[in-house]
Amino acid sequence: MARSSVKVHKNWIAGESVASASGKTYPVVNPATEEVLAEAQRSDARDARDAARAARAAQRDWWHTPGVDKAHMLHRVAAVLREQREELAKILTLEGGKPLIENRDEVEWVAACFDYYAEVGRDAKGRVIAPVAHHQLNLVIKEPFGVIACIVPWNYPLLLMSWKVAPAIAAGNTVVIKPSEMTPLSTLAMIRAFRELPAGVVNIVTGYGKEAGEPLCLDDDVDMIAFTGSIATGKQIMTLAAQNLKKVNLEMGGNDPFIVCDDVDIDTAVRGAAWAAYLNMGQVCTSAERFYVFDSVADKFIERFAKFTRTLRIGNPMGPDVDLGPMINAVQREKVEKKLDEARAAGARILAGGRRPKKLTKGFFLEPAVVTDVNHKMALMREETFGPVAPIMRVKGIEEAIRLANDSEYGLGANICTRSLENAMMAMENIKAGTFWINDPLTDNDAGPFGGMRKSGMGRELGVEGLEAFRDTKHAHIDYKGGRKPYWFPYDWSHGRKTE
Numbered sequence: 001m002a003r004s005s006v007k008v009h010k011n012w013i014a015g016e017s018v019a020s021a022s023g024k025t026y027p028v029v030n031p032a033t034e035e036v037l038a039e040a041q042r043s044d045a046r047d048a049r050d051a052a053r054a055a056r057a058a059q060r061d062w063w064h065t066p067g068v069d070k071a072h073m074l075h076r077v078a079a080v081l082r083e084q085r086e087e088l089a090k091i092l093t094l095e096g097g098k099p100l101i102e103n104r105d106e107v108e109w110v111a112a113c114f115d116y117y118a119e120v121g122r123d124a125k126g127r128v129i130a131p132v133a134h135h136q137l138n139l140v141i142k143e144p145f146g147v148i149a150c151i152v153p154w155n156y157p158l159l160l161m162s163w164k165v166a167p168a169i170a171a172g173n174t175v176v177i178k179p180s181e182m183t184p185l186s187t188l189a190m191i192r193a194f195r196e197l198p199a200g201v202v203n204i205v206t207g208y209g210k211e212a213g214e215p216l217c218l219d220d221d222v223d224m225i226a227f228t229g230s231i232a233t234g235k236q237i238m239t240l241a242a243q244n245l246k247k248v249n250l251e252m253g254g255n256d257p258f259i260v261c262d263d264v265d266i267d268t269a270v271r272g273a274a275w276a277a278y279l280n281m282g283q284v285c286t287s288a289e290r291f292y293v294f295d296s297v298a299d300k301f302i303e304r305f306a307k308f309t310r311t312l313r314i315g316n317p318m319g320p321d322v323d324l325g326p327m328i329n330a331v332q333r334e335k336v337e338k339k340l341d342e343a344r345a346a347g348a349r350i351l352a353g354g355r356r357p358k359k360l361t362k363g364f365f366l367e368p369a370v371v372t373d374v375n376h377k378m379a380l381m382r383e384e385t386f387g388p389v390a391p392i393m394r395v396k397g398i399e400e401a402i403r404l405a406n407d408s409e410y411g412l413g414a415n416i417c418t419r420s421l422e423n424a425m426m427a428m429e430n431i432k433a434g435t436f437w438i439n440d441p442l443t444d445n446d447a448g449p450f451g452g453m454r455k456s457g458m459g460r461e462l463g464v465e466g467l468e469a470f471r472d473t474k475h476a477h478i479d480y481k482g483g484r485k486p487y488w489f490p491y492d493w494s495h496g497r498k499t500e
């Protein structure tokens, strides 16, 4: 497709579609076909500035909008999203490569998130505390921070945006969204839903991290940065935030363990394990990336897992009848291939997959891989792979599985597959992870806080914790009589103390 014939999308600032001050655009590529889908604005510091100012200008009125009206508008955003479901799901598929059937779910989860915070956001969550003297009243009040920069990755472009934007605006903040440069089109298509809000409450600036994201993090009108992405970028964002002591909420990478005990139905465990490892081509922050299987069932599990993995249907994510689409781009695929090569060179065996499918000559496809004979020194076990790879280690029992699961600098999620209450509870109590799944990997709950321990994150999204993340706290001390106080100047030294 010739670049000149594709649609050029604009930023969205103060309720208007505007071109970048840079005068530049960049191509957004379909990872399944390698064709250019559209052009988006290649924004720079001037656009970040305009968007942050627009958000600042809208914030005071938005904060003081009655809670019942705010809730109504958030529900309206959810309603319009549901009307747009098929359109948004198609765009998500075209730009991100997840199968359409998954993206229909993603749009519904986004709508559900706006509905959830429409209600949870109405609860002021402040409190009245005991005063220290008569005729006084002490209030603990929750206030918005102001303007939030929401910096989003490409793997769940709308969902991870909604986990920031819905609670942030429900709490009375206004936002500037910087979608991933790879998947800006779905967020821009949501402008229709965002029109349910006053102009300036949500603003969208597209472009690259260095050019558009960094200046946004440094902008004087941005009070807080809510970020989801890699640990490397998270560190950069913390450094940028430190320059002006801005607040941060960071959701970063994971390397989640998945334990399979000896008491499970093997075929059920295989299905759960394959979904946890390969969903969205393993490009999920909570993908299961390391498997620890009890020795006594390991042979059977590995044999069936490899067999099942070979049956997964890989192809055009628009469907029908595919389970897996492409990876997001050539760089991501090469990173995974390199990790597999290194593991093979160090003695690992690739039992299934790990190759580019011969019949798919265009697109960033890769066959899902089952890898055995791995050890805990390999990068495959120690670092986030973010690809369709399931490395499997044998363990003697639950103690060893827990020890290896914890031998990591990450702590996003963890899984166990067992019918033993004792195994499940021991693992849940002892493994460092922000979310622990027992027999049902990777499911989220809007009311359940989500986030990482250790280097996987700082702060939480979703649940009431996800709303509190976007609220500051003020203590108001009120003397409703307003008389002169005995502890003010001049001091009376006759008692030896200021107050009796």
Ligand code: NAD
Pocket: 151, 152, 153, 154, 155, 156, 160, 178, 179, 180, 181, 207, 208, 209, 210, 212, 213, 214, 217, 228, 229, 230, 231, 232, 233, 234, 236, 237, 251, 252, 253, 254, 284, 285, 286, 384, 386, 412, 451, 452, 456, 457
């Ligand atoms: P990334 O860190 O490369 O980019 C994320 C976002 O940050 C993008 O919008 C990018 O443009 C922006 N960015 C990059 N450099 C920047 C800078 N210097 N200043 C400001 N913004 C900058 O991550 P990605 O490749 O888009 O996403 C994959 C990563 O995200 C994986 O590590 C994955 O585990 C993680 N992730 C975490 C969660 C979670 O909830 N913990 C969820 C999904 C993905």
